[in-house]
Amino acid sequence: MTFQDLIFKLSDYWSAQGCLIQQPMDIEMGAGTMHPETFLRVLGPEAWNVAYVQPSRRPADGRFGENPNRLLKHHQFQVILKPAPDDVQDLYLQSLEACGIDLRAHDVRFEEDNWESPTLGAWGIGWQVLYDGLEITQFTYFQQAGGLDLTPVSVELTYGLERFAMSLQGVDNVFDLEWARGVKYGVVRRRDEIEQSQYAFGQVAMPEEEFGQFHRNLFTQFYDFAGTLLESGLTLPALDYCLKCSHVFNLLDSSGSIGVTERTAYILKVRQLAVAIAKAWTTPPDAISALAETGDAPPVVTDRRESNHGS
Amino acid sequence: MDRELLIEIGLEELPASWLPPLTEQLGHTLGESLKAHALPATESIEVHGTPRRLAACVPALADRQEDRDETLTGPPVSAAIGPDGQPTPAGLGFAKKQGVEFRELTQIETPRGKYLAFEKKSRGRATVDVLPDVLTQLLRTLPFPKQMHWDAELHDGRGELLFGRPIRWLLFLYGGRVVPYTISRTALAASVKVQDVTSGAVTYGHRFLATSGRAGRAIKVRGFDEYKKKLAENFVFLSRLERRDRIMRELDGYARKVGGHVMLQQSAQAEALLGEVPDLVEYPSVVAGTFAEEFLSLPAEVLTTTLIHHQHSFPIVDPGGALMPAFLAVTNTQGGHDKGIATNASRVVTARLRDARFFWDADRKVGLEARLARLDTLTFHKKLGSYRAKSERVAMLARWIATDVFGQPEEVAAQAERAGRLAKADLATDMVREFTELQGVMGGIYAREAGEPDGVWKAIYHHYLPVGVEATAAPARADLQGAEVTWAAVSLADKLDTLAGLFHAGARPTGSRDPFGLRRAAHGVIRVLADLEALTGLTVRPTLAPLLGQAVKGYGAGEPGHVMEDGAWADLTGFLSERLAYVLEARGADRRNVRAVLSGSVDRPVADLASNLAALPEVAGSESFLALATAFKRVRNIARELPDAEWDEQEQHGPSLGDVLKDPSELALLAEIDKRSAVISQAVMTGAGYREAYVEASKFEPAVEKFFTDVFVMADDLPLRQARLRLMKRLERLILQLGDISEIVASE
CATH class of the missing domain: 3.30.930.10 (Bira Bifunctional Protein; Domain 2)
Structure with a gap:
């Protein structure tokens, strides 16, 4: 196959x-x-x-x-x-x-x-x-x-x-x-x-410190903007930027651009975003929830055969 | 009439490590639940566990609860009956609460006077009506190491039912009939696909295997015998013992076929695996796989870890004890398809070994020392910095232990320091990042490859040991040859640094939570110190307090009290004391004797505690010693009247006791103390001769008894009183050198 x-x-x-x-x-x-x-x-x-x-x-x-x-x-x-x-x-x-x-x-x-x-x-x-x-x-x-x-x-x-x-x-x-x-x-x-x-692994035509700084800046920009999006009630775009943060953090990590204390702080930041996004998703502003209600009901797994406990 | 009760809880795969304790708890918990419901089991409960089921059978259970007569006490008669002889509202209220007329109540005498009472006769309920409550209690109280939400609830007023894994069926029979029972699903989840679990008379066999019909179909059973028979027919070995035996037999047979034997005795890892595999399968079979001979050039530790830890497979060794390029895997199948499974399993093992070889080559190219820089990025603890910082502390502490505690020359100290510095470097190697269980061992191997001497590489290799209180937890003397002293220094330094640091950071263990393994670290320290001579040949007898103090200094300059808050220091020493007691008791010492010798334990040589404890029971049984122990409590109480500072002052500058004391009994006791103190002090100073010291101490007894009979310590004559207090204190101090012997007569 x-x-x-x-x-x-x-x-x-x-x-x-x-x-x-x-x-x-x-x-x-x-x-x-x-x-x-x-x-x-x-x-x-x-x-x-x-x-x-x-x-x-x-x-x-x-x-x-x-x-x-x-x-x-x-x-x-x-x-x-x-x-x-x-x-x-x-x-x-x-x-x-x-x-x-x-x-x-x-x-x-x-x-x-x-x-x-x-x-x-x-x-x-x-x-x-x-x-x-x-x-x-x-x-x-x-x-x-x-x-x-x-x-x-x-x-x-x-x-x-x-x-x-x-x-x-x-x-x-x-x-x-x-x-x-x-x-x-x-x-x-x-x-x-x-x-x-x-x-x-940072094998880029750019000095090591600049490589690290560039990605640090990216993280900060993505992180700050995710916050702005959350404040604007835009949960899904905020998740996009949370994911970008997570990926940039992984790159900082793999290229050895961050030390021990920084590393923990970055993880915590991504987590804070994720938690805020989850909260925003479950309590959407009225306008968004009204929109969601016009959609079709989600699919349900069809009951194809009777339940059993083996194969 | 007695009938059989059969319960089987059908589950999705339980973790193997839970099964043995959980199965045992099942019997215990069911027994407790039956007792709580006035249905005690007359015969022992038979219990079994497989990954997919927990089963219990009570062979004979009465079909009705015992009738119960109880006396329920109401308000005092004085409050229940008015002066007019008529019942008061309080009296009527009690009758109403019991659902009877006032005249049906009686009166009883109690120590507090006459009370209204009701003789309640309860007729026992039919067992079948009580059993649902029994099961509810069982489901609620089975102790799982970790529970999960699975959208289930019980109608017992407590709502959601958390459990170890989702329950998929319930076999619940009493006397061959189904006991009705339902586990409901929460409103948000309940649907065609998420339904209540209702009890029935069916079980399910092996997931994939069946002699006839479709595998995994429902199988009807009426009782325990039939249940066992049907499961056996449907490829489920209900008995763990049978599963284990079958695995042993097959492992043995297969290994012999390739001309070797299963690596078991030589490897604690393999033994642990044999303890685990019976709980991973319902129908065990063994398949034999192979890997290319070229991988035999990897260190044996890497090969066995790959096979045992990562693939749950057993390595095979040839008659000479060398690893063979083959392994045995335990599967949950019938056999007959070995070849396909073995090919796949070999492919997985080969991929792992290829990874391992890649790491092996890459790590050796980089070298262990070069990895130190990467330790900067590895957190030891968020308040205590990186492993790089820890390495430096351990290096300096190991050096200090080698010189200042063990009295070793510079060359040994230099090796201890180097081993201490490199001990954690392997945490940054590719191999250990992938095979974390090889930490220490791998660092040792890489150090050896880099040409480090025995005193360095062996110390790194074994520095995590000893990890427990068991006799096997320490490295063998033969394995340590040439590194005994440096190993002890590094092993101690690493653990002491961890203990000091985490107490400093306020992360002491609480209850069952010990995420940093501090108990284990403490046990390790104690074992090394207690067995120092046997493990290393060193005859020094270190005490804990200075070691801890030096470890604390590693976290900053100054004396213990300055770096660490007094509270944390007291916690740390108290913790070590408590762990000392634990280790000594685990080694078979009597709890009271341990308490006796433990007073001031962190300031005593750890090794002496063991010899002290070995001597104490020899004399502790004698009548005169027991009498002395009893009297010693009194001695201590009296001695407390004289503050330490004042005592020191008077001993140095006060009048000679012989000049002030006058009663012949007290002068006799003073003479006894003078006469016997030499033997006792000598024993304590050298750590030898505790037995003689105790014999000597027990000779005090007649003099002490006579003293208490003839002399009143708290005399009005102040100088005399002071002298008598000093005498008591002198005796107390002398005997306390051996231990607080009053503990041996203390009640448990």
Whole structure:
């Protein structure tokens, strides 16, 4: 199964389960959780079911396209089911079957792995799903986001697409993955990995201090403007700028431009923004809430078959 | 009539580490809940746990609560019946509250007078009606290390039901019939896809395996025997012991097939893994994987950590004890598909090892010392700065311990300082950032690769040890060869610095919260000091207070009192004292004896506490010593009348006691003290001869007893009174050198 076939299979499967198929967020981010379709939609009482691919950038993980298992940018397939259905584990396992896995012939296990994001003020309880010892999915019951308790509880499924595809294709080097028939992952992405890694580690024609200062300034500008947007009641644009802050912080970190005390202070700032945004989202100004009410009711997972507790 | 109670809570996968304690708690909690509902189990409760179920069976449970007769006390008769003999409103009110007529009430005598009473006879309720309340209490009180919201609630007035993982089914049978029970879902979540959990007569087998029909279908059961049988047929080993046995057998067989054996005895990590895997699976099978021989050039520590910690797999060693390029993984499958699973698992292990080799090569190229600069960006504690600063403090403290405490020459001190400075550098290596559990070990290996001498690299390698109070927690003497002294210096310096710093920052442990592992650090310090001679061959006997004081100085210039607030210093020394007691008791000493020898403990050599404690029980049983211990309490009470400063003053400048005292009994006691103090002081000074010292001390007893019989200390004659107080204080001080022996007769 090619990389893109895997995306199609998962999209088809979750679409058939009643999920809205959304598109990636068009701003750099470290994980699909930061996409408003997750970070904001898990807040508040409304049901919401959505799935999307999110390219996820982690500057510190850059390896110049040389490491067969590590990427600066990888792809997550993200599913949010709110509220978490009773048979969510079965639904998830069937998604693996939809991708061609014979559950009886492999060792699929749920092993404890709770998730936490200090910058988002979010955490949850759950597992990493192991497929013959390989972690292919993070499975999380969200308990808090933006510092707010969540009712009802959402479930977040995050498939690591490259890893999953490598295992399905039986390849040992991510760049040997078939993205489409006859087109290797390396052809599509290697140059991006090399250049982005160079940037992430500060290998830029600019003195080191200037590089750091430039990004510090960016952070400050994004941060201040996010505050202005919040004051203007513009929650979604504010989230855009919060994400920009988070990414610039990651770059400052990967390029070694910040020291210990600064680092903690930056994390705290992003977190403060995230918390303020979550609060603003759940208590929108009247005008916005009136607008929201004219929209259609969110999709609900269709009751495809009776609930059971096995596969 | 007695009937069987069977409860199975069906869950999404529980964390493996919770299962053994949780299963035990299940029996305990259910027993408590039954007792609280007047339904005590007559036979022991059988409990089981797998990742997806917690099951309990009470073989015989009475079908009705016992009838209960109780006397309920009302208001005093004087208030309940008026002077006219008629019931007052208070009397009528009590009758109404009990739902009876006033004339049905009786009167009882109490120490406070006559009271109105009601003899209530309650007929026991049918068990089946009480069991829902029993389950509610069970669900509410099962202790999980961490609970989660899952949109569930109970109708017991307390609302939301938090639990360890979501409950997916409830098997709840009494005498073969379903006990009706419902866990509701909160209004915001309840829907077609989120439904109430109602009790039933069904269970579920293995997620993926079934002998017939669809895996994971509901299976009807009527009782415990059938339940066990059906689960066995559906690929669930209910018994943890059976799962463990099966794993052991298969591991053994597979390892033998490749001509080796499973690495177990040599590795605490592997043993811990064997304790964990039975709780990760319901139907264990083993598959064998391999990796390329080229990876055997990696340090064994890296290989085993990759396999055990990251892949939950068992390394295999050849008959000579060397690692083989193979591993064994425990899976939750039936077998028959080994090859595919093994291929995948080998691929994962290979990817990990390739990462590890990349780190290994990169880190060695950079060198350990060059990593020190990166420690600047690693926070030790937000109020205490970076690991770079900690490294400097540890280096200086390790040097000071080597010279000033251990009395070592400059070359040893220089090695201790160097090891102390480099000890944390591996936190900035690529390997440790990825394999955090290798911290210390990895730094040691890199130091060795860089050509550092034994005294440096071995000290780094083992500096986290000892981590606990167990005998195995310290490195073996053979492993330390050539680095015994530097290791002790660095191990102590690191832990003392952490303790001093975090108490300085106000982060002392509270209750079960100890995020910085300060208890463990304290236990480590105490172990090194208590066993110093056995571990290092050093015969010095350090005391805690100066070590702590020096560690505190690392955080700023000046004396302890100046750097650290007095309150924090008292907390710190009190904490160490408390930990000393814990370690000594964990080593089997009697609690009262520990309290006796612990007085002023941070100012005594730690190693002496153990020899003191070893000697004390030998004499503590003798009648004369017990009598002395009893009398000693009185001695202490009297001695308290003379303030310390005044005593010091009088001992130095006051009249000689022999000139003032006149009663033959007190002169006899004075002579005894003069005669025996040498042996006692000698024992305390050298740390040897505690037994003789105690024997000597117990000889005081007749003189003390005679003194108390014949002499009244608080005489009107002031100089005489002062002299007698001084005598008491002298005796107190002498015996306190050994310990506060009054503790051994204190009530628990």
